[in-house]
Structures are given as C-alpha cells and as structure tokens.
Amino acid sequence: MKNYLDKLFEKASLKLEYLKNRKAIFNVPNQKENGDISTNIAMILSKELKKNPRQIAEEIIANLETDSSFIDKTEIAGPGFINFFFKPDFTSNIIKEVLNEKDSFGKSDKYKNIKAMVEFVSANPTGPLTVGHGRNAVVGDTIANMLEWIGYNVDREYYFNNAGRQMRMLGESTKLRYLQLLGQNIDFPEDYYQGEYIKDIAAKLKEEYGDKLVNEPGDGIFKDVSEKEIFADIEKTMNRLNIKFDNYFNENSLYEDGRIKSLLNTFQERKVSYEKEGAVWLKLTDMGQEQDKVIVKSTGEPTYRLPDIAYHITKFERGYDLMVDLFGSDHNATYPDVKAGLRSLGYDDEKVKVVIHQFVTITEKGEIVKMSTRKANFITLDELIDEVGPDVVRYFFNMRGVTSHLNFDIALAKKHSDENPVFYLQYAHARISSILKMTDEQKLNLSTENLNLLVAPEEQDILKKLHAFREEVLYAGENFETHRIANYLEELAALFHKFYAQCRIIGSDKKLAEARIALIVAVQIAIRNGLKILGVTAPEKM
RNA sequence: GCGCCAGUAGCUCAAUUGGAUAGAGCAACAGCCUUCUAAGCUGUAGGUUAAUGGUUCGAGUCCAUUCUGGCGUACCA
Numbered sequence: 001m002k003n004y005l006d007k008l009f010e011k012a013s014l015k016l017e018y019l020k021n022r023k024a025i026f027n028v029p030n031q032k033e034n035g036d037i038s039t040n041i042a043m044i045l046s047k048e049l050k051k052n053p054r055q056i057a058e059e060i061i062a063n064l065e066t067d068s069s070f071i072d073k074t075e076i077a078g079p080g081f082i083n084f085f086f087k088p089d090f091t092s093n094i095i096k097e098v099l100n101e102k103d104s105f106g107k108s109d110k111y112k113n114i115k116a117m118v119e120f121v122s123a124n125p126t127g128p129l130t131v132g133h134g135r136n137a138v139v140g141d142t143i144a145n146m147l148e149w150i151g152y153n154v155d156r157e158y159y160f161n162n163a164g165r166q167m168r169m170l171g172e173s174t175k176l177r178y179l180q181l182l183g184q185n186i187d188f189p190e191d192y193y194q195g196e197y198i199k200d201i202a203a204k205l206k207e208e209y210g211d212k213l214v215n216e217p218g219d220g221i222f223k224d225v226s227e228k229e230i231f232a233d234i235e236k237t238m239n240r241l242n243i244k245f246d247n248y249f250n251e252n253s254l255y256e257d258g259r260i261k262s263l264l265n266t267f268q269e270r271k272v273s274y275e276k277e278g279a280v281w282l283k284l285t286d287m288g289q290e291q292d293k294v295i296v297k298s299t300g301e302p303t304y305r306l307p308d309i310a311y312h313i314t315k316f317e318r319g320y321d322l323m324v325d326l327f328g329s330d331h332n333a334t335y336p337d338v339k340a341g342l343r344s345l346g347y348d349d350e351k352v353k354v355v356i357h358q359f360v361t362i363t364e365k366g367e368i369v370k371m372s373t374r375k376a377n378f379i380t381l382d383e384l385i386d387e388v389g390p391d392v393v394r395y396f397f398n399m400r401g402v403t404s405h406l407n408f409d410i411a412l413a414k415k416h417s418d419e420n421p422v423f424y425l426q427y428a429h430a431r432i433s434s435i436l437k438m439t440d441e442q443k444l445n446l447s448t449e450n451l452n453l454l455v456a457p458e459e460q461d462i463l464k465k466l467h468a469f470r471e472e473v474l475y476a477g478e479n480f481e482t483h484r485i486a487n488y489l490e491e492l493a494a495l496f497h498k499f500y501a502q503c504r505i506i507g508s509d510k511k512l513a514e515a516r517i518a519l520i521v522a523v524q525i526a527i528r529n530g531l532k533i534l535g536v537t538a539p540e541k542m
Numbered sequence: 543g544c545g546c547c548a549g550u551a552g553c554u555c556a557a558u559u560g561g562a563u564a565g566a567g568c569a570a571c572a573g574c575c576u577u578c579u580a581a582g583c584u585g586u587a588g589g590u591u592a593a594u595g596g597u598u599c600g601a602g603u604c605c606a607u608u609c610u611g612g613c614g615u616a617c618c619a
Contacts, residue, residue: 027558078562279617297617304619329613332546427581438578501583
C-alpha cells in the first residue's frame, strides 16, 4: 500500500514543486475511522509554505492520480491529515504476492550487494558465555539476518584477544588448580578465575600429562589448552542458538603482521599523536573529544585503543560499507575514541554503527544476581538454554529494544514458559498447518480466484498487516531494531487467532473456503519468515 | 563531579522517530470448547507517561532543570 502511494506522490511531485525531494511518510492510524493509511505531509509543509495545511492537502489530493478501483476514498481530516481508504480488492492482492514470493516474502533489495559486517560477541576466551553475552549474540545474529533480508551481503565476525593480562591470569588459574589436583596445598587468590570450568580443564591436563607439567609456566600450555577448551565451549553454545561466524579475528595477528607498528607510524606522520611522560597520546581533542588518550603506555604496551583502531581499519580495507559493532553498555565509553581515531585518519566513521545494548539483569527468587566472569557467580548462557530452550532464549532477547535493561527472572521464565509470547507465535503457525491438513482431507484447495470474498473485518485486518511486512523488515533492519519484528509478529498472530475464532473454513462456501486457505497460507508464510529472521523455529505441530 | 542509557497500567515491555482517543502480555475479575489445536477467543478493571517549566497547530517522543536506577568515567579490556 505504501509502495503504491509512494508512486502516486512521485508522480504528483512533477506537478507540485514543493513535493520534490520530499518523501511523504505514511503510517497506519490508530483509529480505523482515520483510514488504512495516512500521511501528515501537508502539516509538515505548512510551516515552510506558510499556508493552511488543509489547503495544501486539498491541492495534493487534486494532483494525485488515484485509481478508483484501488482507492475507495481520500479525505482530509483533523488539522490536515490525508487519509486513504483502500478497496478490499486491492488489499487482498497482497496474498498473490506472498504466495509468489514464499520464503523471500519480506525481502527487499534496497541495499542489494552492499557489503556489511556485524561484529558481535567478541568475548575473550576466559570463561563460558554469560547471559549478558547471550543478549549480544542473539541480537547480533538477528541484526545480521535483518541486514541480509534488506539486501546486504553480510559477514559475521568475532574479534578476540588471546594475549594480554586477562589471558595470563587464565593460564595461571589453570596451573594453580592443576597443582592443587596434584596435592599441593596452595592458596587460590581471590582475583584469579574462580569458575568450576577451570578445575575441569586442570583435571583434563592432569589426566593427560600426569605431573609432567609442574614446571611449565602458566603462560604456556596451561593458557593454550584453557583457551582452546573454552573456545570450543563457546562455539558449542553458539551452535545451540544456531549462530555461526564467518570469521574469527585474532587481535594478536595485528601485532604479528606489523599493522600496529605501521599504524603508530601513520599517527606520528600525520601528527595526530605525540609523546608525553613516556607514553604516546592520541590527539582526540582535535577530533572533538574531551581529552587526549594514551595509545601506548610508558611501559611500551599499547592500550586497547590502538589495536581496536587497527582492527577497524582492516574492516575498511576489506571493503565493508556498513560495519555494525555490538557492545554491552560497559563499553559505552570506548567506541567514541575508536571512531575519532578512524576519523583522524580520514576514514568515514559514519559507516561504523555502534549498537549498545543495556545489561541483562538476572533475578532469581526476587534477588538480583550480580554477574562477574572472574568471580564465577554467573548464570551461563548454556544453563539458560537448558532451562528454557533455544527458541525462548532467542525470542526473549529479541523482543525488547536494546536500550532497555532486560529483566530475566529465571524462575518466572521456567514457570511461565507455556505462556511465553514465543509460543503464541509458534502456535499460530502450527495451528495453520493443522487446518491445512484438515482442509486437505476435505478436498479443499487453495485458490486465489475469489480473493474479493475476503471482506470480513478480521480478514481485511490481516491483509493490511501483511501489506506492512516488507516495510517493517526494512525499517527494523535500517535501525537495527530486532524487537520490531517480534512486535509485528505478535500483532499478526493476534489477528490470525481472532480470525480463527470468528471465521471458519471447513463448512463455509467452497469459494470462500478456498480463498481463506490462500489467506492463512499467506499468514503462515509471513510468520515463518519473521521467525526465521529472529532465528526461532516454526513448528508444524505443537 | 562529568558522560551514555533508562524511568509509561500492580509486574515485564510497546508506541511507525513530533501526529489523531498512549497499546500488548502477565497478574485480577466475568464469560466461550459435541464443530478446522482452549498454548486460543470475548469482555471488565487498571494511566497526571518520574516531576516542573519551555518549544508549536500537536509532546510519552524535542529543549532546560530536578529526582531515581543502570553502566562508564585508567598509562584495564
């Protein structure tokens, strides 16, 4: 519907100067009396034209070549809204489109063949993924899905660091546990990694090597094996959520191939860095930041900013036109530095989009569980999947805006899992499969011959909703908002359940029945496609 | 102190980016299965959108100030 109106307005802009280079925004009014679609363009224009909005609206309508077989009525309402009422025939046309496009219904090619990368999770291999990582993982993967649906060519990447202080601590932690297993009475310091998984890794090492490793440094085999084991674990967890990365990028490779060094040189040559008190500083104040930041400590060790900038440069060099980074809110102070650094070298940092998601609060029995990987009093993502299943996990993380804190009550999620909205959607999908089985037995076949019979309000509401799907996916993708898809699907499923309660297929006149079959098949396709984007399964039976 | 995010029904969250009468789901109450899946549907109740002021035809949305919560604010990542 919006597409059709877009074209009408485009044509009208040839005649009305002020419509040029201005895209009318259409939306679906809350109240049905205000039409199927409405635009506020006349009111927006009234400011700059200094004319009465209703007058402008009249002028616009007069210049729209509306097809009376599509549009029933156009009216001006309120302060200057233009409301469009569509004919049922036009509305029901969407079914043919859906049936035709099937699995691709909802896709668009606005960003066709543009290279995009979504970088997410990017947790260092120091322990199992937490619920917080889960939100990052699910949202990141879903954003990647959405981008694919609107045309992008998407790569999923995981950036990690297997060097540095954290990893040394990991190796030391494993070594201490190993020595303990060998009977040595050693204190385990509080600031070491406390998790059980460290003991498991230590036990494996003991089993394989006996006491041969007592003189090995923590930084050697202990670190390497720990890293390998933990990474294997992380991948396993990601697999359970059906998340696969195209590439794992090791921060260390930036040192090995000399990128860090040459970046430092470039900064110096361009005079955007300087030395002070034995450290190298980046002149971020020139880039509009509040203060300059250290990129190489006086010890000679770079801070995270340097490799982060170098890493992002590789993204540009690899030809990505859109780079989405997904971080938890604890990183919200770091990315402006990285973007400013890129900018200082002439890269278009507008192409780097940073999505910050707020924390996940876990409550259990009403109490908030504070989480820290090191202290190991966290609930792992794996445990969460064990409790509620991958579909619920994916849906739960996707159903809320990333700017909101997510409250995940474990007990509640278990207790009310039957009433979780994800089941509501899946139920609609399964219900349709079930109906189709029955109608098949009744020798009723899908037909698009008499779609004009679909005039019941329940049917028209569904049809109008279907019209909005493609646009919804586009909007959600452009804004990296996964919850839009979830909201849309809940609304569509609700409309279907209402239809189900009100309109019967078996027992209706054959022509109507067969048109209704076309309708529900279309609904099923839309739900399935939406769930696919969210990474949730669409069961045939429940 | 400063920066980012949030504050909407008893609870968890939406609200097409400034639009028309702020919507769902839980929880509560009252109904609907001899008929395509009751994991469903229908109805009732629930709100000064944290507070105050401002911007305009129009504010939950934008601006200012204040209050509350989360995360930051390193030569940690």
